[in-house]
Amino acid sequence: MIARYVAFWDQREGPAALALVRIFVGLAVLGDLLQASARGAVSAVWAPAPFGSGWGQVATPAPLVVAWLGASVHAAWATWWLAIVAALMLLFGLGYRIGSWLLVFAVVELWRLTPDGGDGIDALLRIVLPLLALSRANACWSCDAWLARRFGRPMPASVPAWPRYLLVVQLLWLYFSAAHHRGSAAWGPAGGFSAVGEVLGDPHFARFFPGSLRALYPLTQLGTALTMLFEFSAPLALLWIWLDKRPGRGGRFGDAVRRLRIRWLWVGLGLSLHLGIAVTMQIGVFPFAMLALYPALFGPEEITSLLEKARRTRIVAVR
Amino acid sequence: MNQVWRSLRAALITLLLLLGFIAGWPKVSPKLLGRLPPGLAGLAQKLPDTQNRLLAPFAPVADAFGINSENWALFATTGGIRHRMWVEARGRRDPAWTLLHRAQDDEHAYLKETLEYRRLRMIWNPHRYGMATGYAAFTRWLARRVLEDFPSFDRVRVRQERVEILPRGAGFRSTGAFAYKQEYSRRELLP
Numbered sequence: 051m052i053a054r055y056v057a058f059w060d061q062r063e064g065p066a067a068l069a070l071v072r073i074f075v076g077l078a079v080l081g082d083l084l085q086a087s088a089r090g091a092v093s094a095v096w097a098p099a100p101f102g103s104g105w106g107q108v109a110t111p112a113p114l115v116v117a118w119l120g121a122s123v124h125a126a127w128a129t130w131w132l133a134i135v136a137a138l139m140l141l142f143g144l145g146y147r148i149g150s151w152l153l154v155f156a157v158v159e160l161w162r163l164t165p166d167g168g169d170g171i172d173a174l175l176r177i178v179l180p181l182l183a184l185s186r187a188n189a190c191w192s193c194d195a196w197l198a199r200r201f202g203r204p205m206p207a208s209v210p211a212w213p214r215y216l217l218v219v220q221l222l223w224l225y226f227s228a229a230h231h232r233g234s235a236a237w238g239p240a241g242g243f244s245a246v247g248e249v250l251g252d253p254h255f256a257r258f259f260p261g262s263l264r265a266l267y268p269l270t271q272l273g274t275a276l277t278m279l280f281e282f283s284a285p286l287a288l289l290w291i292w293l294d295k296r297p298g299r300g301g302r303f304g305d306a307v308r309r310l311r312i313r314w315l316w317v318g319l320g321l322s323l324h325l326g327i328a329v330t331m332q333i334g335v336f337p338f339a340m341l342a343l344y345p346a347l348f349g350p351e352e353i354t355s356l357l358e359k360a361r362r363t364r365i366v367a368v369r
Numbered sequence: 370m371n372q373v374w375r376s377l378r379a380a381l382i383t384l385l386l387l388l389g390f391i392a393g394w395p396k397v398s399p400k401l402l403g404r405l406p407p408g409l410a411g412l413a414q415k416l417p418d419t420q421n422r423l424l425a426p427f428a429p430v431a432d433a434f435g436i437n438s439e440n441w442a443l444f445a446t447t448g449g450i451r452h453r454m455w456v457e458a459r460g461r462r463d464p465a466w467t468l469l470h471r472a473q474d475d476e477h478a479y480l481k482e483t484l485e486y487r488r489l490r491m492i493w494n495p496h497r498y499g500m501a502t503g504y505a506a507f508t509r510w511l512a513r514r515v516l517e518d519f520p521s522f523d524r525v526r527v528r529q530e531r532v533e534i535l536p537r538g539a540g541f542r543s544t545g546a547f548a549y550k551q552e553y554s555r556r557e558l559l560p
Contacts, residue, residue: 056372056379082487091486094510100558103492103507158435166501167488170443176435212382219386227393227441233401234446247538248448253473254494260473261540270538334487 059215062208064350065189066357069143071217072187074342075178076141079153082335083133096126096163104164113162126163132156140182143192150183170224171336177220178343185213217346218291222284225320229281236274243274250330257332273326280319287316287347295349317347391423392431393439445497451541452495452529452548454484458515458522466526469515480514495529500549508551513558526552 086092098107098121106113107121119125133156139149157176161168186209188194195205235241236248247270251260263270290313293304300307307313321344324337345353397405397413405413424431431437456470456479469479483489492503501507512525528550532541 052376056376059379059382060375086486086488089482089486091483091489094483094507094514095486095488095492097510099506100509100513102510103489103503105503105506154434158433161435164488164492164503166503167492169487169491170441173435173437180434212378216382216385220389223389223393223439224441227395227439228443228445230395231440231442231445233398234448236447244536245444245447248534249444251448251534251538251540252451253453253532253541254451254490256473259540261535261538264538264540267538332485332487332490336487 059212061211063211063214064207064354065186065205065209066191066350066353067345067348068182068185068187068209068214068350069189069191070345070353071214071343072143072182072185073141073191074345075175075182075339076137078335078339078342079157079175080134080137080141081338083130083137085334086130092130093123093126095167096130096160097123098126102126102164103167106162106165109162109165113159115159115163129156129159129163133160143188143194146188146192146194147183150179150187154179154183169333169336171334171339174220174224175339178217181213181216181220186210187213214346217343218288221340221343221346222287225281225284229278229284232278237278243271246270246274246277255331255333257330263330273323276319277323280316280323283316287313290316291347313347317344320344388424388427388431389439391420392436394420396440396442448534450544451532451534453532453541453543454493454527454529455547456480456484456511456515456525456527458519458525460521461523467522471530480511484511493527493529495549504549505551509553509558512551512553516553516555516559523555524552526550 086095093102096102096104098104101123104121104126107116107125111117112121115125115129119128133153136149136153136156139145140153154176157172157179161172161176186206189205189209198205232245234245236245237243247267250256250258250263250270253260290307293300293307294313296304297308298304321341324341327333328337348356394416397416402410402413453472454470455468457466457468459466468474468477470481470484471477484493489507492501492507508527511527515525516522528547531544531546531548533544534541
């Protein structure tokens with residue numbers, strides 16, 4: 051039993067899924083940081099008072115960047131620049147081991163400068179980035195892999211699968227935890243599934259002027275119900291994945307799950323939920339950073355097969 | 370890779386999952402606590418203490434990575450009373466305040482792009498436990514910025530209008546009350 055358990059965490063697989071997560075997470079982090087600069091918010095968020103909203107500079111112990119550079123606007127910008135360079139290294143898989151750990155360091159320091167200058171997605175990234183740093187997500191679609199090939203020492207064709215498994219567990223737990231924390235009646239039938247409609251009425255989060263989408267209220271009720279269904283059923287996604295991976299297992303139930311493509315329906319629901327959030331709410335990078343983890347829900351062989359199909363379709367379309 | 374390392378790795382992953390599970394024990398609000406049967410309520414009251422004791426030995430490692438919790442209370446409460454930020458300023462001899470910025474108001478959109486960046490919004494948007502610690506530093510920075518951009522103004526105030534979310538997606542209405550007011554003078558910020 052123990053030997054099988056150890057063997058489970060010792061499994062290896064192709065690097066495609068982790069590489070895609072690396073690329074998408076790199077894009078999300080980079081996009082968010084560049085947006086801070088484009089909106090003129092770098093000092094406003096991370097510099098100490100009175101030049102910004104940072105208050106971590108006076109915390110004990112002080113953030114390392116403050117110990118090294120002092121509590122200043124320069125320290126805020128230096129940490130932001132470090133995060134930008136490290137996010138680029140992560141995105142392109144260049145000097146991956148160093149770049150990914152530098153990014154872990156930079157996001158933690160940014161959080162220490164302004165501990166309340168972030169939301170759930172920053173907390174999630176502080177968990178996800180160390181897992182990615184421990185993985186071999188640079189084994190394909192990366193500068194490291196290209197350089198390794200050029201020097202005649204190609205990266206391994208298979209990499210440890212456990213970082214991907216942990217990413218899946220983390221993602222599913224986040225959804226399930228969000229569902230069971232929703233004590234407000236508005237998320238259930240007793241409150242008329244009014245939660246999403248109410249969020250869209252909040253002047254601080256709504257993208258469109260509150261009340262302007264009143265005609266779509268029944269759709270927001272449907273959105274609320276589907277959100278709860280999606281999040282409460284998140285732990286079952288492990289079962290859907292397991293059944294999909296093992297044709298012939300699970301008897302009639304397993305056959306039905308595979309035939310009805312339940313796993314794909316669940317993933318599609320998550321995708322539409324996050325895209326809906328991106329369209330109707332102003333909450334920044336959250337939906338995109340969540341979706342950046344979705345490739346982990348697929349086996350690398352599924353991803354390469356999907357990409358191959360897409361490539362063939364493109365070739366046919368060009369012809 | 371040798372067998373000892375494989376076993377050690379599996380043990381470490383198990384520990385990580387176990388700690389994550391403990392860190393994710395749901396927080397029971399006082400409101401919900403009142404609705405639970407006495408036995409269950411007693412257990413729920415003991416949970417946070419037990420959780421803290423079990424996680425304490427690993428807290429330095431979690432803190433090094435900025436990992437505080439595995440509780441994900443995303444939009445846990447909605448509706449009811451929410452807020453709408455107002456930024457106003459006035460000159461030395463001017464009795465009336467000039468509205469410079471108000472959330473969801475395109476006619477008063479001073480610094481809209483900056484203020485609506487999500488990390489800043491997290492600082493100025495009141496959440497269910499009150500206001501972020503950084504709010505005072507934020508309003509100080511904002512007031513200073515206003516006074517630099519508009520030399521004619523002498524005072525700046527930032528406050529949060531209390532609004533009530535209306536049912537059935539009808540938007541919100543003002544309650545006429547304000548909260549979290551911060552006011553600064555030029556002499557105070559730009560001596």
